[in-house]
Amino acid sequence: MQESGTAKRIPQDLGAGLFLVAVSLIALWQGADLDAGTLREMGPGMLPRGLAGLTGLCGLFVATRPLWSSETQESLAGWSLRGPVLIFGAALFFAYAIRPLGFTVAGPVAIVLAALAGRETRWVEIIVFAIVMTAFCTLLFRVALGLPIPVAPWLLDY
Amino acid sequence: MDTLLANLTLGFSTALSFQNLGLCFVGCLVGTLVGVLPGVGPIATIAMLLPLTFNIDPTGALIMLAGIYYGAQYGGSTTAILLNVPGEATSVVSTIDGHQMARQGRAGIALGLAAIGSFIAGSIATLLIAALASPLTKLALLFGPAEYFSLMVLGLTFAMVLARGSVLKAASMIIVGVLLSTIGTDLETGEDRLTFGISALSDGIDFTVLAMGLFGFAEILRNLENPEARAILTTAIGRLLPSSEDMRKALPSILRGTGLGALLGILPGNGAVLGPFASYSLEKKIAKDPSRFGKGAPEGLAGPESANNAGAQTAFIPLLTLGIPPNAVMALMVGAMTIHGIIPGPQVMTRNPELFWGMIASMWIGNLMLLIINLPLVGMWVRLLQVPYRLMFPAILLFCCIGIYSVNNSPFDVVLTALFGLVGYALHKFGYEPAPLLLGFVLGRLLEEKMRQALVISRGSFATFVERPVSAGLLVVAAVVLVVAVLPAIRKGREKAFQE
Numbered sequence: 001m002q003e004s005g006t007a008k009r010i011p012q013d014l015g016a017g018l019f020l021v022a023v024s025l026i027a028l029w030q031g032a033d034l035d036a037g038t039l040r041e042m043g044p045g046m047l048p049r050g051l052a053g054l055t056g057l058c059g060l061f062v063a064t065r066p067l068w069s070s071e072t073q074e075s076l077a078g079w080s081l082r083g084p085v086l087i088f089g090a091a092l093f094f095a096y097a098i099r100p101l102g103f104t105v106a107g108p109v110a111i112v113l114a115a116l117a118g119r120e121t122r123w124v125e126i127i128v129f130a131i132v133m134t135a136f137c138t139l140l141f142r143v144a145l146g147l148p149i150p151v152a153p154w155l156l157d158y
Numbered sequence: 159m160d161t162l163l164a165n166l167t168l169g170f171s172t173a174l175s176f177q178n179l180g181l182c183f184v185g186c187l188v189g190t191l192v193g194v195l196p197g198v199g200p201i202a203t204i205a206m207l208l209p210l211t212f213n214i215d216p217t218g219a220l221i222m223l224a225g226i227y228y229g230a231q232y233g234g235s236t237t238a239i240l241l242n243v244p245g246e247a248t249s250v251v252s253t254i255d256g257h258q259m260a261r262q263g264r265a266g267i268a269l270g271l272a273a274i275g276s277f278i279a280g281s282i283a284t285l286l287i288a289a290l291a292s293p294l295t296k297l298a299l300l301f302g303p304a305e306y307f308s309l310m311v312l313g314l315t316f317a318m319v320l321a322r323g324s325v326l327k328a329a330s331m332i333i334v335g336v337l338l339s340t341i342g343t344d345l346e347t348g349e350d351r352l353t354f355g356i357s358a359l360s361d362g363i364d365f366t367v368l369a370m371g372l373f374g375f376a377e378i379l380r381n382l383e384n385p386e387a388r389a390i391l392t393t394a395i396g397r398l399l400p401s402s403e404d405m406r407k408a409l410p411s412i413l414r415g416t417g418l419g420a421l422l423g424i425l426p427g428n429g430a431v432l433g434p435f436a437s438y439s440l441e442k443k444i445a446k447d448p449s450r451f452g453k454g455a456p457e458g459l460a461g462p463e464s465a466n467n468a469g470a471q472t473a474f475i476p477l478l479t480l481g482i483p484p485n486a487v488m489a490l491m492v493g494a495m496t497i498h499g500i501i502p503g504p505q506v507m508t509r510n511p512e513l514f515w516g517m518i519a520s521m522w523i524g525n526l527m528l529l530i531i532n533l534p535l536v537g538m539w540v541r542l543l544q545v546p547y548r549l550m551f552p553a554i555l556l557f558c559c560i561g562i563y564s565v566n567n568s569p570f571d572v573v574l575t576a577l578f579g580l581v582g583y584a585l586h587k588f589g590y591e592p593a594p595l596l597l598g599f600v601l602g603r604l605l606e607e608k609m610r611q612a613l614v615i616s617r618g619s620f621a622t623f624v625e626r627p628v629s630a631g632l633l634v635v636a637a638v639v640l641v642v643a644v645l646p647a648i649r650k651g652r653e654k655a656f657q658e
Binding site for chain 2: 012013015016019020023027030031034035038041042043044045047048051052054055058059061062065074076078079080083084087088090091092094095096098099103106107110111112114115117118119120122125126129130133137141145146147148149
């Protein structure tokens with residue numbers, strides 16, 4: 001777990017509010033070209049724009065909460081990097097490998113990558129587990145349930 | 159009464175078919191499993207198992223998914239009693255007196271009481287659903303777009319007020335959820351909205367993608383940060399069946415809990431979570447000797463457990479009659495129905511009567527199964543807790559990936575899910591609850607559709623929402639609920655209720 005010293009001093013609500021403001025700005029930017037129409041005949045842009053505005057407003061309220069709320073403030077701390085990066089990586093690999101390489105590659109690699117996110121890595125255990133899980137999932141999802149998951153297109157055309 | 163009987167007969171004949179019995183059993187079993195395992199919630203599980211139901215007929219699929227939901231409520235209380243670990247958020251209350259009973263060597267009796275209480279609650283709630291379904295459905299058919307809109311606003315208000323933490327933050331999450339639901343093709347003009355130029359987003363964000371990202375993936379990321387606490391069962395379980403003396407004492411609590419839970423469960427916006435808390439306070443208040451509570455009072459276990467189960471059951475009422483999901487799990491059921499081409503709402507009962515009544519009947523059968531099958535298996539469930547999380551989370555991740563990929567055979571969906579996983583992790587760090595977001599997302603599209611329809615009918619006048627009496631009434635209730643919740647005095651009570 002990584003904790004940076006500066007993050008500890010930022011109130012949680014400030015970050016939380018700015019997050020909403022960012023979401024709002026992205027939505028406003030994406031919806032800028034949409035026609036809002038009139039109330040009588042609403043266009044595609046009215047609701048997204050209205051909601052984005054509301055989101056931004058909420059964001060401002062949340063961000064300034066330390067100033068007007070009596071509730072005790074938690075600080076924004078304890079973000080870890082290893083878990084999110086590895087779990088995201090595992091899913092990303094799965095997504096890009098499943099079609100060209102098939103489940104026999106995507107499955108075990110995703111498991112091993114994910115397992116690296118844990119506190120301790122026992123290599124033998126995790127490799128055996130990856131193989132067993134891949135076999136089990138192939139049998140369950142492909143063979144028994146007939147879901148169209150490519151298993152090993154480079155080997156068997158299956 | 160005759161029609162009710164005929165309907166229940168139809169339901170039982172559907173639910174008792176060989177296939178549906180099997181699916182109900184599988185659902186209850188899987189549900190108990192995820193209920194027992196902390197860190198795996200019913201939302202992620204149902205999302206994960208959705209693809210398994212593709213090849214089954216919709217009735218069977220929904221029977222199984224419903225089984226997972228109420229099975230999880232049972233499983234959650236098992237670990238709450240034995241290990242002082244609430245497997246699900248709703249079983250927190252059961253740890254108070256339930257675990258104390260276990261420490262006094264009455265673990266088996268506590269489990270038995272919880273199960274019997276839940277069964278009685280489940281049976282009564284099932285009857286209640288059957289009885290209320292027809293009148294509510296008729297009422298729903300009278301609803302125009304304006305009424306629907308206001309009803310959803312009321313539901314979202316409840317969701318806001320009942321969420322943990324600040325009302326403002328819950329409101330923000332609902333708004334973001336509705337905003338996310340506007341991504342994709344516009345209903346009327348067919349124009350792409352907020353798609354970032356990605357063609358895969360034209361159909362909008364798939365509901366399962368959002369649910370699995372915010373719950374499945376983000377749960378893993380959150381759990382990875384907490385050191386693994388291995389709970390070990392130290393006490394013997396002992397006799398499972400409570401004596402008639404125990405039962406006589408607990409029965410009034412069970413009935414009171416059932417009533418409270420059932421009532422709160424019907425509320426749109428996840429009222430069911432309040433049931434156990436409300437029941438515990440009530441039992442403590444009317445007890446002759448309140449000091450016994452917290453020291454293993456059977457009433458303090460039986461009441462909340464019954465309330466929990468009754469609420470879990472009656473939460474189906476708004477979904478089945480009005481098509482409005484009251485909480486995140488029910489929102490997933492909407493997703494499951496849509497995948498099978500069924501539009502949730504009042505028309506389900508007339509168009510798919512076997513599905514509607516079959517599901518209701520299966521809930522009673524499922525409760526019976528849980529009672530008969532699960533109690534003797536308690537030892538096995540507890541042993542499952544020994545599976546280390548370092549093996550569990552890669553497996554969960556893999557199941558999530560396979561599940562998401564199979565929904566649309568789309569690798570992009572897997573990427574999007576992982577992205578929402580990161581978003582969910584950030585939301586947790588910012589102190590936001592993801593459940594209201596999910597509910598807002600599910601209701602968002604319907605909300606927009608009804609609002610636009612209502613405004614077209616009223617020629618653009620917002621007054622339509624307050625001029626129509628039913629719609630106005632619903633909005634007034636929503637406003638009252640909101641005002642009451644932000645009043646300082648009540649806010650303190652609410653915080654206390656969540657802390658207890």
